[in-house]
Structures are given as C-alpha cells and as structure tokens.
Amino acid sequence: MPETVSTIKQSTQAVVNDVLATIEREREREIVARRFGLFDRKETLEQIGEMLGITRERVRQLEKSVVTRLKTTAEQGSVPHIQGFQVALLEHLDAMGQVARISDLTAKLVSDPNRIEQARTAFLAQLCPAILVINEDDYYYHSAAILAIGNDKAVKADVAKLIETIKKLGEPKPISEIAAAAGFKDSAHAEALASISKQLATLNGRWGLVKWPMVNPKNIRDKIYVILKEHGKHLHFNEIAAAIKDSDFKRKDVTTQAIHNELIKDKRFVLIGRGIYALKEWGYEKGTVADIISEVLRKSGEPLHRDEIVKRVLQSRYVKETTILLNLQGKPQFKRVAKATYALAE
Numbered sequence: 001m002p003e004t005v006s007t008i009k010q011s012t013q014a015v016v017n018d019v020l021a022t023i024e025r026e027r028e029r030e031i032v033a034r035r036f037g038l039f040d041r042k043e044t045l046e047q048i049g050e051m052l053g054i055t056r057e058r059v060r061q062l063e064k065s066v067v068t069r070l071k072t073t074a075e076q077g078s079v080p081h082i083q084g085f086q087v088a089l090l091e092h093l094d095a096m097g098q099v100a101r102i103s104d105l106t107a108k109l110v111s112d113p114n115r116i117e118q119a120r121t122a123f124l125a126q127l128c129p130a131i132l133v134i135n136e137d138d139y140y141y142h143s144a145a146i147l148a149i150g151n152d153k154a155v156k157a158d159v160a161k162l163i164e165t166i167k168k169l170g171e172p173k174p175i176s177e178i179a180a181a182a183g184f185k186d187s188a189h190a191e192a193l194a195s196i197s198k199q200l201a202t203l204n205g206r207w208g209l210v211k212w213p214m215v216n217p218k219n220i221r222d223k224i225y226v227i228l229k230e231h232g233k234h235l236h237f238n239e240i241a242a243a244i245k246d247s248d249f250k251r252k253d254v255t256t257q258a259i260h261n262e263l264i265k266d267k268r269f270v271l272i273g274r275g276i277y278a279l280k281e282w283g284y285e286k287g288t289v290a291d292i293i294s295e296v297l298r299k300s301g302e303p304l305h306r307d308e309i310v311k312r313v314l315q316s317r318y319v320k321e322t323t324i325l326l327n328l329q330g331k332p333q334f335k336r337v338a339k340a341t342y343a344l345a346e
Helices: 005-010 012-020 026-036 045-052 056-075 082-095 102-109 115-127 152-169 175-182 187-195 220-231 237-245 256-265 289-300 306-313 321-330
Strands: 099-101 131-134 143-146 200-203 206-209 269-273 276-279 334-338 341-344
Touching: 012 026, 012 115, 026 045, 026 056, 026 115, 045 056, 056 115, 082 099, 082 102, 082 115, 082 131, 082 143, 099 102, 099 187, 102 115, 102 143, 115 131, 115 143, 131 152, 152 175, 152 187, 152 200, 152 206, 175 187, 187 200, 220 237, 220 256, 220 269, 220 276, 237 256, 237 276, 256 269, 289 306, 289 321, 289 334, 289 341, 306 321, 306 341, 321 334
Parallel strands: none
Antiparallel strands: 099 143, 131 143, 200 206, 269 276, 334 341
C-alpha cells in the first residue's frame, strides 16, 4: 500500500528509525543521529568524537560517507519511505511557492513542529532526490526547495536579485511590486524566496531589508514609529499603546507608561498636543506653543492678525485655540502692534 501524506505526518520518527536501520554499523548510525539531532539536540564533531574515541575529522568523514551512501541508495529507490516522504514534501513545497524554511515546512507535515521534528524533516529532505536543502548560515535560514527550480547557486542568485531590487526601491513594498521590479512572474515564488533570506523581513504585507524598522521593529521606539507611519497621522499615546497591542508584532506586551517614556526620549517623535505625538519627518518641530508662535512670526517677517497666527500654529500643533491666544497675549516675547495684530517684541 503506497504511503500517503497523512501516513508520513503520523510517523516521522518511524520513518527516521527505518532509514537509520539501513545503516549497518552502529557507530555510523550514532554519528548521523547525533549530528542531525534526530532524537536529541544536535552535537558537534568534537562532542561526538570524544564520545566515540575518534578525531573530529574522522567523525566528519564518516558522516559525509554515510549521507552520500544514503542519497545514492535513495536515488535507486531502496531507502524505505523516502519516496512517500518526497511526495509529501513536493506537494507542500509546490503550495508554498516551491521553496520554504524547514520550520515552516515541518509545520505542514506534523502537528507538533518542534526542534527535533524540524531536524528529522531536514535529514529526510536531504535524502530526497528531487529536493534541494539549503543549509543555515549568516544569510539564509535552513530551507528546502524543489530541485527543478535550480541548484543552490541559482536559488541564492534569485534571492540576491530580490534583495538588490528592494535596496533600489528604498522602502518596504508589497511583494507583487518587488517581484515585478525584479522580473519575477510569480509573486508567490518571489515571496517564498524572500522568506528564506535573513537579510529580508516582512510586516503588514510589505517586505524590506531586515535593518528597516518598518518591517523589523526591534524595540518599543521602532514599534511606535511603525504605528504612526501606518496610521499616517498624529495619535495620542493611549491610542499608540492600543494599536501596538492589536498589531502583528512578535512582542507587544508593553505598558502605556513605557510607550509614553519612549515617545519623550526619541527625536523621531514630536509632542504636538496634550499627549498627542506626530513624526518629525512630517515637518513637525519640537517646541512649546510659544516657540511655534515665535517661529510663525519670524517666518512671516511682518505682524500678523491673531486669526492668521492661530491658523498657522494649528498646522503644526494639535491644541485648542484658546491655548494659542493665551500664549500670544501673556508671553513677553509678543507685542500687540494694532487691533488683534501681533509681532515679535524687540
């Protein structure tokens, strides 16, 4: 009876056990199991060598030899369950854009995609003739792809093309725009490629460089920036706190007081009303209402009617008109030069 995807989902450990059983020597089985972390945490060459009483180089040689032998045998169709497991992987990869992180792929295969299950998925995928496994490093997550789309070098070249395109665009964009700009016809495939890169991140439907706060906010200040940018208008700090709690951020359990403290400290944010903040990049400048009145009169170069002063101040401050008038009439830096008309005092 042929294996189905559901059978594989229920018996990953059994599949691994049957594959390991084809390795004749116990020492070699031990090396493979420990190096891939098939039953416990992954171990280093040094750790395994010390346990077995052999050098780390000998461990490396044996691991490479056994895996190569298993791959060759799998290509001949002689490794148990690999054909059925490969069918399952290909089905899921095809639905996921032809390439995916091992962690995401494992979540499709098993109900509890823990670290050991991810290790088993990666190990078995490495034996599948039609599957390409991309090892984790500083630039890529541990991933798998349908080999038909290209080898390791070709897949990474496509990812590099997406990264360069995003750099040229200069800001986070929907993957459809990025794919079109990079010359990819399939947006789903472009998004799948982007997902395996440690240099890219996504948030609220847009992709960008991992160093950009808009797609990868690392602290409270970055999250505040994203919220204000997304809303495109000034917000009270209570509204910002509520928006963070309702967001897709990984960590959003922050207090309203902590948010208020960060708003005060960060130069990107400007207080424009009682508890109301906006982004400096929108043209707002820090300062009191009196400071803004002074700037308005300084820029005008001539006295202004109080109504005009109120109108101009309200363009950069979210305050009551009475607050502006009280500052205008009560501060010594302003003088009335005609009826309801004011200028800067000498």
